[in-house]
Amino acid sequence: MLRGRVLFGACLLLSALAAGAQPQETGSIAGHIRLTARVRAPLPANPYPSRAIGRHEAPAAPEIRNVVVYLRDPGFKGALPASHVELHQENETFVPHVLAITKGSTVDFPNDDPFFHNVFSLSSAATFNLGRYPRGKSKAQTFNKAGLVKVFCDIHSHMSASILVLDHPYFAIPGTDGNYEIRNVPAGQYTIIGWHERVGERAASVRVDAGRQAAVDLTVPVEDVP
Amino acid sequence: MTASTSSPAPQPPRLLVRTLGVILATVALLLIAVFVFVFVSVRDQVRQSVAAGLESGQRIYAAVENRRQRELQSQAATLAENPTLKATIDTYAAEARTASQARIQEWLATIDNELEKVAARVDSDALILADTHQTTLAAAGRLGDRWPRGRPIAMAAGKPSDTIDGVVRAGGMLFRVVSVPLQLADVPIGTLYLAENLDDRYAKELASLANAEIAIVSDGLLVASTLPQATAREFEAAAASRQPDGTAVLDGQSYAFRRLVQLGSTSFYALGSIDESSRAATRTAIRNLALIAAGAAALALIASFWLARMLSEPVGRLSASLAAAGRTPGARVQLARTGSSREVDTLTDTFNALMASVAKAEEETQAAYTGSIRALATALDARDPYTAGHSERVSVLSVAIARELKLPDDDIEVIRLGALLHDIGKIGVPDEVLLKAGALTEAEFNIIKQHPVAGARILRSVPFLLPHIPIVELHHERPDGRGYPHGLRGDEIPMHARIVHVADAYDAITSKRAYRNARPSGDALREIWRFAGTEFHAEVVGALATALPGVTSDTGELVVDHGEQVHA
Numbered sequence: 173m174l175r176g177r178v179l180f181g182a183c184l185l186l187s188a189l190a191a192g193a194q195p196q197e198t199g200s201i202a203g204h205i206r207l208t209a210r211v212r213a214p215l216p217a218n219p220y221p222s223r224a225i226g227r228h229e230a231p232a233a234p235e236i237r238n239v240v241v242y243l244r245d246p247g248f249k250g251a252l253p254a255s256h257v258e259l260h261q262e263n264e265t266f267v268p269h270v271l272a273i274t275k276g277s278t279v280d281f282p283n284d285d286p287f288f289h290n291v292f293s294l295s296s297a298a299t300f301n302l303g304r305y306p307r308g309k310s311k312a313q314t315f316n317k318a319g320l321v322k323v324f325c326d327i328h329s330h331m332s333a334s335i336l337v338l339d340h341p342y343f344a345i346p347g348t349d350g351n352y353e354i355r356n357v358p359a360g361q362y363t364i365i366g367w368h369e370r371v372g373e374r375a376a377s378v379r380v381d382a383g384r385q386a387a388v389d390l391t392v393p394v395e396d397v398p
Numbered sequence: 399m400t401a402s403t404s405s406p407a408p409q410p411p412r413l414l415v416r417t418l419g420v421i422l423a424t425v426a427l428l429l430i431a432v433f434v435f436v437f438v439s440v441r442d443q444v445r446q447s448v449a450a451g452l453e454s455g456q457r458i459y460a461a462v463e464n465r466r467q468r469e470l471q472s473q474a475a476t477l478a479e480n481p482t483l484k485a486t487i488d489t490y491a492a493e494a495r496t497a498s499q500a501r502i503q504e505w506l507a508t509i510d511n512e513l514e515k516v517a518a519r520v521d522s523d524a525l526i527l528a529d530t531h532q533t534t535l536a537a538a539g540r541l542g543d544r545w546p547r548g549r550p551i552a553m554a555a556g557k558p559s560d561t562i563d564g565v566v567r568a569g570g571m572l573f574r575v576v577s578v579p580l581q582l583a584d585v586p587i588g589t590l591y592l593a594e595n596l597d598d599r600y601a602k603e604l605a606s607l608a609n610a611e612i613a614i615v616s617d618g619l620l621v622a623s624t625l626p627q628a629t630a631r632e633f634e635a636a637a638a639s640r641q642p643d644g645t646a647v648l649d650g651q652s653y654a655f656r657r658l659v660q661l662g663s664t665s666f667y668a669l670g671s672i673d674e675s676s677r678a679a680t681r682t683a684i685r686n687l688a689l690i691a692a693g694a695a696a697l698a699l700i701a702s703f704w705l706a707r708m709l710s711e712p713v714g715r716l717s718a719s720l721a722a723a724g725r726t727p728g729a730r731v732q733l734a735r736t737g738s739s740r741e742v743d744t745l746t747d748t749f750n751a752l753m754a755s756v757a758k759a760e761e762e763t764q765a766a767y768t769g770s771i772r773a774l775a776t777a778l779d780a781r782d783p784y785t786a787g788h789s790e791r792v793s794v795l796s797v798a799i800a801r802e803l804k805l806p807d808d809d810i811e812v813i814r815l816g817a818l819l820h821d822i823g824k825i826g827v828p829d830e831v832l833l834k835a836g837a838l839t840e841a842e843f844n845i846i847k848q849h850p851v852a853g854a855r856i857l858r859s860v861p862f863l864l865p866h867i868p869i870v871e872l873h874h875e876r877p878d879g880r881g882y883p884h885g886l887r888g889d890e891i892p893m894h895a896r897i898v899h900v901a902d903a904y905d906a907i908t909s910k911r912a913y914r915n916a917r918p919s920g921d922a923l924r925e926i927w928r929f930a931g932t933e934f935h936a937e938v939v940g941a942l943a944t945a946l947p948g949v950t951s952d953t954g955e956l957v958v959d960h961g962e963q964v965h966a
Contacts, residue, residue, distance in 0.1 A: 208677055294485055296496075320493065324484070324485035328481070329480060331583070332484075369492065
């Protein structure tokens with residue numbers, strides 16, 4: 173109920189902003205993201221391959237969902253649309269593992285596991301510790317600084333999440349098929365980034381024309397230069 | 399008969415000494431041979447057992463070391479599950495290039511702090527945290543300062559695929575390390591190393607595990623060892639060409655060695671001293687051999703003593719008998735068989751036969767002498783018809799008197815022959831004096847008086863007649879000193895001569911002479927009795943009186959049995 177109302181409010185705010193702004197010619201960017209590096213590489217002799225409980229029962233999110241596509245310094249002006257999203261703690265895992273939000277957005281960290289969790293971060297963009305809390309409880313954190321925020325649980329050392337806080341709304345997380353789309357991008361020349369927390373990022377130039385869709389396919393990370 | 403005479407030449411050793419010497423020498427040779435054999439075989443066995451010990455030591459070490467490494471690894475893995483450490487490393491890794499210097503210092507301080515806390519819970523020499531590029535981020539522990547930040551870590555492992563167990567050179571020291579990855583949801587974010595300095599203390603621990611001496615050699619240089627300095631240096635010198643196992647002579651001592659493990663260019667060797675082990679075994683063998691030697695020597699002593707006695711005792715008895723026989727010529731010596739050995743008994747028998755034949759020859763010689771003397775005496779008596787048979791009769795009578803006086807048989811035999819010869823000196827008296835019917839002149843009587851001395855002179859040339867000389871020479875001496883040739887008195891005159899003197903007088907009185915008739919036995923006895931004490935010894939005269947009835951016939955004539963043996 174509450175979540176639906178918040179989303180509804182956010183949509184209203186966005187349409188109001190669009191209506192209030194100077195009419196601007198916009199286009200969109202769409203494409204396909206391909207991960208070419210292996211991210212999970214458990215070492216053969218590790219005596220503890222995984223300490224997580226029940227994680228093998230839960231369907232693991234495809235790694236492509238941990239990629240964020242965004243424009244580098246698009247020179248966004250105006251009020252940034254803030255969002256309110258949730259980052260769950262279930263089966264000793266942060267879900268989703270990677271989150272992209274606009275500056276000023278708030279993230280809720282509900283605990284869905286039948287035991288205590290903790291949420292803390294040491295990152296420059298946001299240093300916080302929400303303390304430990306049991307199942308059913310949720311704590312919120314607002315991110316007012318752009319940058320990468322790494323989130324951990326001080327009870328379960330294998331839990332981690334990355335929140336990419338951006339000072340513009342031009343970003344997307346590809347679907348499980350690897351396709352993405354960024355809409356309402358003002359016409360112009362941009363640098364588009366495909367980013368993954370482990371394997372790195374790949375940049376590409378893109379020209380956005382009004383009313384048209386630019387196509388950029390990215391391979392993350394950068395393929396080996398011959 | 400020469401056994402009793404000592405020769406001036408150095409005497410040969412006693413039989414006992416010689417037997418003992420031979421037996422002891424044999425035993426000693428045997429013992430030496432056994433010792434050499436035991437020494438060689440002990441050494442060989444010890445070499446094999448030391449090598450086998452090293453091999454089993456290696457197996458034990460491999461098993462224990464494997465477990466130890468796994469334990470260390472799980473310990474490290476547990477330590478690696480430190481949320482703050484992992485969060486800090488991951489955050490640092492993500493922002494190292496973009497964050498402010500203050501932030502970075504803050505993170506590094508957090509990492510250092512967390513690592514120190516972890517290090518306090520383990521007894522590793524150093525605990526090292528490296529990033530995903532194996533660059534040192536932080537180090538803690540006793541030797542943590544050997545691992546400066548930013549230095550890459552190059553681990554040399556036994557197999558290239560082994561990322562867990564290996565050796566790392568850091569800060570001029572060699573470390574044995576166990577590495578575990580730090581992971582976030584199966585994604586490696588760094589590596590934690592537990593490092594153990596390869597020093598002498600480590601070698602000592604390893605030595606107690608492998609139950610052998612330990613030498614650790616890296617790139618041909620000795621890193622640590624439990625060996626003595628000089629031995630270790632020699633092992634190091636030859637380490638480049640080392641086989642995985644074998645034997646080597648180090649500082650004069652023989653060692654067996656075996657490579658326990660090789661990690662890159664670092665090798666761990668177990669060494670066992672063959673000499674030291676064999677010394678103990680050899681010492682035991684020598685002690686046992688010494689006991690055997692002592693026993694054998696004692697046995698040899700007893701055996702040689704017994705053997706020597708068995709040989710020398712009958713021989714000694716034999717020579718003692720011979721010596722005794724030599725001291726009493728003419729005595730018949732017969733030795734009893736000893737029964738100790740056939741050879742000695744044969745010797746005894748031969749000796750007895752020899753003695754028998756010698757005695758027989760002697761008897762024959764004596765019989766021949768006696769026969770010729772008897773013939774001489776008979777011939778002498780025959781010169782004067784009145785004295786025919788005189789010597790024989792005096793002899794028989796003298797023997798009777800001597801028997802009466804209880805003289806020993808030996809003396810009786812001397813008297814028998816001596817009496818037979820008592821007038822042998824008359825051979826030098828001319829017939830006109832000896833056979834003169836009338837009274838003798840002073841000069842003639844003087845000639846007669848020389849016959850005892852002349853007789854003695856004749857007998858002196860025959861050695862076995864020496865005992866008879868006193869009878870011949872002194873049978874005219876008188877107890878009152880008025881006899882001839884020397885005028886001896888009383889006890890100075892030997893008993894033999896006294897007896898013959900009395901018998902001679904008796905026969906002279908009872909015999910017919912040119913100048914008178916024979917007088918009866920009773921008159922003769924009375925006549926002699928009259929001069930008892932002056933001319934004759936009283937006890938001899940007494941004996942004559944007692945003995946006479948046994949030797950005279952009814953007519954008073956002496957009974958002479960010519961078939962009687964002189965020596966019977």
